Amino acid sequence: MELHHDFTVPVPVDDAWQALLDIEGVAPCLPGAVVENVERGDGTTVTGSVKVKVGPVTVAYRGTAVFEEQDASAHRMVLVASGREMRGQGTARATVTGTLSEHDGGTAVSVHTELTVTGRPAQFGRGVLAEVGDRLAGQFAACLADRLTTGPEPTAEEPAALTDEQPQPLDLLRTAGVPVAKRAALAVAALAALAYVARRLLRRGRKGRTCQRG
Incomplete structure (x- = not known):
């Protein structure tokens, strides 16, 4: 399925671009996500996990995400992520294309996602997953804007996303409304x-x- 989301953040486009490339920094804005390792090179590769709650059942995916494109001049990035259930046969794969542009002194972010999900979360269909995506995009935009304008909360030497602290899983039903x-x-x-x-x-x-x- 294909999903499209737009949001704005109240900072210049170059600042927003650098923030979105900082996976450790934006991970706290992604419900249920844990960054385990980041390898930087020609294309940044991120290893991590995501927990999704479907009613009484919690599904954990583990996989990798690779920045296949990072065009700083055009402010365009392409991220390909894939994962598999840690206790099951379900899979998830997403190709996320993000473009940034100046807008009234801030930054307009346009995100196009090609998503394929198998297993238990797929039973809800495109309608529910699209509404969940809309709400998550709104929450992510608000969190990102807050971090960019006020700065992240003081932490220990090691980033919170890389510690043993486990975030709450993404609750699909609660997020959907x-x-x-x-x-x-x-x-x-x-x-x-x-x-x-x-x-x-x-x-x-x-x-x-x-x-x-x-």
């Missing part, structure tokens, strides 16, 4: 009901075959 959460809950309930009916039919079919053999 009550109306969307209700629709998602109905979808989950419908899937559970279908699975239950399918199991019952299979059991009856097995019992019928056993009786015929008898």
